[in-house]
Amino acid sequence: MSGKPRLTYCNGRGRMEPVRWLLAAAGVEFEEIFLETREQYEKLIKDGVLMFQQVPLVEIDGMKMVQTRAILSYIAGKYNLYGKDLKERALIDMYVEGITDLMQMILMFPFSPPEAKEKNLDSIKERATNRYFPVFEKVLKQHGQDFLVGNKFSWADVQLIEAILAVEEKIPAVLSGFPQLQECGLFKELSLSYGCLKSSTRRN
Ligand SMILES: N[C@@H](CCC(=O)N[C@@H](CS)C(=O)NCC(=O)O)C(=O)O
The missing domain is CATH 1.20.1050.10 (Glutathione S-transferase Yfyf (Class Pi); Chain A, domain 2)
Structure with a gap:
């Protein structure tokens, strides 16, 4: 893996779009995997990667993060976009x-x-x-x-x-x-x- 965050979602805006925006605003490059088939999604579930069997999935800092809000809070905190107090x-x-x-x-x-x-x-x-x-x-x-x-x-x-x-x-x-x-x-x-x-x- 390159060290860049890796985003897994379908090739649409949906719930991943705010994550893309926030990373771009923080100046962070990222990789994307677009799910195109049901089999790809089912494999992620079978491999135990999706905690609640849902995407977005963001692999960052050794974590496999799900839940959009949690992902966004983490990125905002990490890149100093989450207020001073x-x-x-x-x-x-x-x-x-x-x-x-x-x-x-x-x-x-x-x-x-x-x-x-x-x-x-x-x-x-x-x-x-x-x-x-x-x-x-x-x-x-x-x-x-x-x-x-x-x-x-x-x-x-x-x-x-x-x-x-x-x-x-x-x-x-x-x-x-x-x-x-x-x-x-x-x-x-x-x-x-x-x-x-x-x-x-x-x-x-
Ligand atoms: N609360 C979750 C909801 C995620 C969600 O509903 N993801 C949809 C795709 S946009 C999904 O994976 N649906 C499949 C399912 O719920 O079985 C979040 O904000 O990330």
């Missing part, structure tokens, strides 16, 4: 969980039956513009800093950018009422990392 960490956790709730709607969207697509898209727009984006717009406006927590780039920023781009992809004008989100420094910070992510963000 427990209070900053609590804030990052709250922001991340809120954004994850919004992303859950986006994750499920491709599985909507055709007759429910329009309604589900409206729900994503409604939740993004009335519940989630206003929180981050207000935070950035109130403290006047580039980043959400502690004036330092963190996991919460990475998660927010992923969500903004995912929602914009479906609803291009969604940020029109959110000037802080449009102009914040988060995008500058990620501009380098974003290059490595272009291929993965093109996935569905």
